[in-house]
Amino acid sequence: MAKSKRRAFKKGGSGQSRKDKDDSTRTDIIEKSDMDNERFKAYYQAQNLVPEDEWEIFYDALKQHLPTTFRVAGSRQVANSLNRMIKDVHVPALSKVIFEGQEIPPPAQIPWYPDGLAWHFNVPKKILRKSPEFKKFHSFLVFETEVGNVSRQEAVSMLPPLFLEVEPHHKVMDMCAAPGSKTAQLLEALHAQDSVTATSIPSGLLVANDSDHKRTHLLIHQSARLPSPALVVTNLDASIYPIMKIDAPVGPNGEKRTQQLLFDRILCDVPCSGDGTMRKNLGIWKNWQPMDGNGLHGLQVRILQRAMKLLKPEGRIVYSTCSLNPVENEAVLTAALKSNPDFYLVDVSSMLPALKRRPGLSSWRPSVDRSINTAYATYEEFQASQFANDNPNTKLTEGHWPPKDVERYDLPRSMRIYPHLQDTGGFFVAVLERRAQTDMNANEKKREASYSEELPETKKPRLEKEANEAEPSTALETDADIEIEAEASPVKDVAVDAKEDEAEATSTSASVAAPGKGKKKEKASGGGTFKEHPYTFLSPTDPILLHCIERLSLNSDFPSSNVLVRNPEGDAVRSLYLANDLVKSVVEHNNYTRIRLSAAGTKVFSKQEGGKATAVGGEPQFRVLGEGLPVILPFVDPTTIITADLATLKVLVQSYYPLVSSFVEPFKSVAEARPVGSHVVRFPPEVMGSAVLTHEIVLPIWKSNVSLTLMMDKKAKSALSLRLFGDDITTAGRDAAQKHTAPASGSATPALPAKANDDVGSEMMVVVQESDLLDAMDDSEVNEAV
Ligand SMILES: C[S@@+](CC[C@H](N)C(=O)[O-])C[C@H]1O[C@@H](n2cnc3c(N)ncnc32)[C@H](O)[C@@H]1O
Numbered sequence: 001m002a003k004s005k006r007r008a009f010k011k012g013g014s015g016q017s018r019k020d021k022d023d024s025t026r027t028d029i030i031e032k033s034d035m036d037n038e039r040f041k042a043y044y045q046a047q048n049l050v051p052e053d054e055w056e057i058f059y060d061a062l063k064q065h066l067p068t069t070f071r072v073a074g075s076r077q078v079a080n081s082l083n084r085m086i087k088d089v090h091v092p093a094l095s096k097v098i099f100e101g102q103e104i105p106p107p108a109q110i111p112w113y114p115d116g117l118a119w120h121f122n123v124p125k126k127i128l129r130k131s132p133e134f135k136k137f138h139s140f141l142v143f144e145t146e147v148g149n150v151s152r153q154e155a156v157s158m159l160p161p162l163f164l165e166v167e168p169h170h171k172v173m174d175m176c177a178a179p180g181s182k183t184a185q186l187l188e189a190l191h192a193q194d195s196v197t198a199t200s201i202p203s204g205l206l207v208a209n210d211s212d213h214k215r216t217h218l219l220i221h222q223s224a225r226l227p228s229p230a231l232v233v234t235n236l237d238a239s240i241y242p243i244m245k246i247d248a249p250v251g252p253n254g255e256k257r258t259q260q261l262l263f264d265r266i267l268c269d270v271p272c273s274g275d276g277t278m279r280k281n282l283g284i285w286k287n288w289q290p291m292d293g294n295g296l297h298g299l300q301v302r303i304l305q306r307a308m309k310l311l312k313p314e315g316r317i318v319y320s321t322c323s324l325n326p327v328e329n330e331a332v333l334t335a336a337l338k339s340n341p342d343f344y345l346v347d348v349s350s351m352l353p354a355l356k357r358r359p360g361l362s363s364w365r366p367s368v369d370r371s372i373n374t375a376y377a378t379y380e381e382f383q384a385s386q387f388a389n390d391n392p393n394t395k396l397t398e399g400h401w402p403p404k405d406v407e408r409y410d411l412p413r414s415m416r417i418y419p420h421l422q423d424t425g426g427f428f429v430a431v432l433e434r435r436a437q438t439d440m441n442a443n444e445k446k447r448e449a450s451y452s453e454e455l456p457e458t459k460k461p462r463l464e465k466e467a468n469e470a471e472p473s474t475a476l477e478t479d480a481d482i483e484i485e486a487e488a489s490p491v492k493d494v495a496v497d498a499k500e501d502e503a504e505a506t507s508t509s510a511s512v513a514a515p516g517k518g519k520k521k522e523k524a525s526g527g528g529t530f531k532e533h534p535y536t537f538l539s540p541t542d543p544i545l546l547h548c549i550e551r552l553s554l555n556s557d558f559p560s561s562n563v564l565v566r567n568p569e570g571d572a573v574r575s576l577y578l579a580n581d582l583v584k585s586v587v588e589h590n591n592y593t594r595i596r597l598s599a600a601g602t603k604v605f606s607k608q609e610g611g612k613a614t615a616v617g618g619e620p621q622f623r624v625l626g627e628g629l630p631v632i633l634p635f636v637d638p639t640t641i642i643t644a645d646l647a648t649l650k651v652l653v654q655s656y657y658p659l660v661s662s663f664v665e666p667f668k669s670v671a672e673a674r675p676v677g678s679h680v681v682r683f684p685p686e687v688m689g690s691a692v693l694t695h696e697i698v699l700p701i702w703k704s705n706v707s708l709t710l711m712m713d714k715k716a717k718s719a720l721s722l723r724l725f726g727d728d729i730t731t732a733g734r735d736a737a738q739k740h741t742a743p744a745s746g747s748a749t750p751a752l753p754a755k756a757n758d759d760v761g762s763e764m765m766v767v768v769q770e771s772d773l774l775d776a777m778d779d780s781e782v783n784e785a786v
Pocket residue numbers: 012013015157175176177178179180181182183209210211212215236237238239269270271272299461463784785786
């Protein structure tokens with residue numbers, strides 16, 4: 001088979017990268033002519049997914065190449081600025097591109113996405129490689145993706161966070177979050193108040209969870225693109241997620257109290273069979289069969305039911321899948337709504353009016369076997385059948401079928417997105433809300449209380465071993481009401497707790513007391529591969545912390561009691577993280593191994609390794625990180641910030657360690673007068689020849705005895721260089737150009753605040769080659785969530 005004819009796939013929701021597989025053993029290579037599946041046709045025609053006369057259009061759309069889509073990410077102000085650049089600079093440059101005699105349409109804004117911040121274009125890879133204009137645009141996208149200003153994400157995958165309507169004060173949970181494209185959107189909503197240069201500290205919280213340990217780390221990596229003190233990452237099975245504790249207001253006698261952490265917003269973007277992604281994951285054509293959806297139904301119901309228990313009254317849940325199968329969608333909703341009568345589906349037909357959608361189905365027939373047997377209209381019919389008699393182990397439950405009173409669930413309020421409606425993948429979204437407590441009648445409350453008995457006995461999810469081992473005792477709590485509980489004893493020293501936690505993490509079993517339920521045996525939460533270090537909050541008088549505060553002249557508003565470290569000793573030895581109050585509360589009141597806490601807050605300071613890394617007196621030197629700077633900037637004394645011009649920035653971008661003496665005045669004298677260590681430089685808007693800096697940018701530098709270093713990750717530096725100077729003038733970029741493999745240069749475009757998001761001190765310089773750019777794009781396709 002010719003390579004050009006082969007297209008690879010990943011199955012939706014499985015997260016398997018094409019690079020994970022050895023070509024010789026792959027069965028996922030498919031010819032265009034293989035895009036046909038009789039079982040798929042028979043099954044979905046039996047469901048009346050679309051009107052009969054629309055079937056061919058729908059089926060044909062599934063076989064078409066999926067357009068490339070991306071979202072301009074980051075905080076609102078930065079995003080709007082980059083969006084203007086795309087509109088005013090890139091789109092005009094891409095209009096009227098003729099390739100092999102054909103006019104290629106430029107990228108266009110996705111009409112339903114708020115503020116026109118999402119784009120789509122449908123250009124074959126060949127054009128991206130060969131058309132100079134598209135090649136430039138492609139480089140721009142790759143670099144901006146690297147630094148987090150652009151998110152490559154399927155259009156339909158952008159929907160669930162929009163329907164969740166997150167605000168900065170909300171407590172938000174993303175139950176199945178990896179690899180994290182929706183988590184990024186949720187974080188952006190929490191950070192809606194960020195400015196161009198400074199990150200706000202939202203009062204809300206985002207708990208991003210995934211049961212897959214490796215994917216949790218991918219999630220942490222992705223979320224680092226929008227560093228947030230409000231983020232917590234956990235690694236648990238969402239269907240048994242424990243109710244965590246947080247601080248409650250102090251009691252009347254000043255006693256410390258805790259309360260259950262219930263969420264305002266929960267996203268359930270559950271694992272699914274993924275057949276809505278067939279346009280991209282072509283192997284689904286070959287392997288599709290209805291039992292995949294049947295098998296996932298139970299886990300999906302349990303995850304949604306668990307979310308319902310973790311939600312506040314009047315809170316909102318968005319349930320979504322990239323599956324077309326009603327068994328994974330409407331059937332899950334009815335099963336969960338049935339056991340939680342205080343929930344209802346919300347009519348969101350007036351939201352995103354430009355989005356073309358179809359109402360959720362009110363009737364469907366599961367297939368009872370692989371060969372599409374949809375003969376049974378109701379569960380009762382099925383149970384009474386010879387088939388059920390002959391096949392007692394089918395594991396099909398009542399919940400797989402529509403209930404008799406299906407009308408009462410308002411299923412048409414849920415949304416189906418089909419590929420032919422607006423040239424996207426297939427998707428399902430439903431918005432559920434919990435009634436205010438006073439609206440619940442006594443009967444409903446009673447049913448609510450018996451929640452745990454009502455949980456359907458469904459097949460155990462196929463999870464990683466360690467996720468199965470993590471069965472927190474509080475997962476069995478049935479009560480989701482907010483309870484203020486008096487602490488039996490004052491809050492213990494967190495450092496002591498952390499050490500105890502670590503000891504627990506290494507044991508194989510532990511006895512813990514579930515609140516109000518006496519002693520109970522619990523499997524070790526820290527089993528399997530959970531080997532995280534404890535989280536310890538530093539004393540505000542910690543000498544290293546005080547040194548960092550002093551070095552940057554942080555004002556007294558800096559939340560110095562919210563700085564934590566991650567090492568067994570609980571000392572400030574390497575990195576310092578900043579958490580907001582809610583994240584601190586989560587860390588302090590929950591055993592970190594039991595909730596398998598994988599990340600909390602964001603890194604702001606790091607020890608400078610090597611060279612002149614010790615200050616006078618032999619103290620280790622710490623520096624502010626690029627990713628941490630926007631978070632601490634609001635607290636930095638403005639008089640300590642050095643002001644510099646574009647010519648200075650150009651020198652800093654061009655070389656790794658320019659000598660202080662190589663700069664021009666007045667910057668040179670200012671830099672000479674500064675002590676060795678971490679400093680912050682602001683570059684005000686300026687025009688210098690063809691380079692235009694439209695917004696102020698603020699960046700961290702490190703001063704050694706004789707030289708300065710711009711503390712930016714190499715890719716962020718290249719992206720900044722391309723934006724500002726129209727070319728990659730960094731050392732890496734010049735090396736690449738010398739090998740005739742440099743990333744394509746773009747025309748000088750207005751600069752955006754750069755995200756300096758890595759640890760330059762320990763960084764290996766790698767030359768970015770043109771082939772890497774295409775691969776990088778491919779990687780983001782592979783990792784992109786659907
Ligand atoms: C559809 S993907 C989520 C995509 C993600 N929301 C995004 O936008 O990037 C489903 C995720 O659920 C995770 N998962 C599977 N079973 C789970 C469970 N029982 N609890 C939590 N996560 C689970 C998978 O590891 C996978 O990452």
